[in-house]
Amino acid sequence: MQGVAVLGFLVAVAPITATPGASLTLVVSRVATGGRRQGWWVILGTVTGLYVHATLAAVGLAALVLRSSQAFWVVKLVGAGYLVGLGIWLLWSAARRPTGPPPTVRARRLPWRVHHPYLQGLLGNVLNPKAAAVYLTLAPQFLEPGRPVLVPMLLLATAHAALHTCWLAGWTAVSGAAARLLRRANVRRLFDRLTGAILLGLGVRAAMT
Template identity: 90%
Template sequence: MRGVAVLGFLLAVAPITATPGASLTLVVSRVASGGRRQGWWVILGTVTGLYVHATLAAVGLAALVLRSSQAFWVVKLVGAGYLVGLGLWMLWSASRRRTEAGRRPTVSARRLPWRVDHPYLQGLLGNVLNPKAAAVYLTLAPQFLEPGRPVLVPMVLLATAHAALATCWLAGWTVVSGAAARLLRTASVRRMLDRLTGVILVGLGVRAAAT
């Protein structure tokens, strides 16, 4: 694969990457609640999701979603349902945090990456269940591949370039959010941020379902 093809792909996905979405919302929220480390977990989950989409598109398994309106409809609703559910969970967390304000904090158990509330899994599912992310590798990425040649390795190379771009973008927000962590972790600001995050995620889910 030529470098100009990779550069062209990066220029094409840059506006999509910079558009605020579930990943950026999760990064800001998780950094505010648990520090920069949680932001890096979200980034890792998002990047893993990009490789999942690239691999499925390369082997042709994801083509069914693009060609079958029923399959695409199911995936879209599952992804939308996940975003709405995650948003409602954030709203519930905000109300719970209000009732627990003033209580003595307790030491929480270590959260493993495959737990539902872990930032890695949230970042992974938020990307894997996003039809727009799948569409990038089903419709946009093939335009930068050479006809008649194997597609798996070039698709992975494009995903790697995309992952690097997404990592830089989200890492910048992780640093900014971490710098403001002291302010963001005050009880009133945390509740407001949780509510805002919940509303944004619900809105993204509803938009995904209605689009």
Template identity: 85%
Template sequence: MRGVAVLGFLVAVAPITATPGASLTLVVSRVATGGRRQGWWVILGTVTGLYLHATLAAVGLAALVLRSAQAFWIVKLLGAAYLVGLGLWMLFSAARRSPSTTSPPARTRRLPWRVDHPYLQGLLGNVLNPKAAAIYLTLAPQFLEPGRPVLVPMLLLATAHSALHTCWLAGWTVVSGAAGRLLRTAAVRRVLDRLTGVILLGLGVRAAVT
């Protein structure tokens, strides 16, 4: 694959990457809760989702979802339900948070596949996002060479995309971490949890009706 094709793909996905979505919302929220390490877990989960989308598109499995209105609708509803559920969980967390305490950084080890783990949240937030799948089903093929093997070039595009996405989210992780002490005060955490919950609810509703 030519370098110009990879560069062109990065230019095409850059505006999509910079658009605020579930991954960015999760990074800011989780860093505010438990420090920068939680943000890196969200980034890792998001990148895993990108590679999964690229692999499925390359082997043709994800194309079935795009061609079947029923299958695509199911994926859409699953993604919307996940975002709405996560948003409601954030609102519930804000409602039960005491206004007189400061939230310390979370230091306990939790398994990455636990429901409340930032890695799993980042992974599901990306995997259940039809827009992420559409990038590798409709946009990425335009940068592949006809008649050549697809899997390796697709994974190369996913690697470039993951690097771009990591740099974008890492910047927000550093910024959020720098403001960590302020963000972990109870009053700010309640506002941030409510704002995060509303944003995730909005993203979920938009995903369902678009």
């Protein structure tokens, strides 16, 4: 694969990457909760999701989902339901958040736990049909006909992952700089409500689009 093809793909996905969505919302929310490290967990989960979509598109599994209206709707509604559920959970957490200072000792969360930021980032990306569509409709335009697909597709995913990481890392740094303010009880409660409402809106929009 030529470098110009990779560059062209990056130019094509840049506006999609810069569009605010679940990944950006999760990064800002988790950094405000537990610092920059949690933001990097979300980034890692999101990048893993990109490789999942690239692999599925290369082997043709994701194409089957988009060709079958029933299968597409199942994936779409599951993803929308996840975002809605996550938004409701944040709104519920904001309502139950104590007014005192946050505890200084936090329990360790393993990556496979439901509320771990890595799993939230992964599911937020994997369950997004629009992310799958990038590798089914956009990425093939930058592949060479008649050649193996898997390795070039993963190369495009690597470039996409690098771009996505840089974008979300910037927001991680900005959110980390404002973390002290965001951890104040009243500010944190307001921020949880705002984040929950955004995720809830994204889920409803995904279901209705």
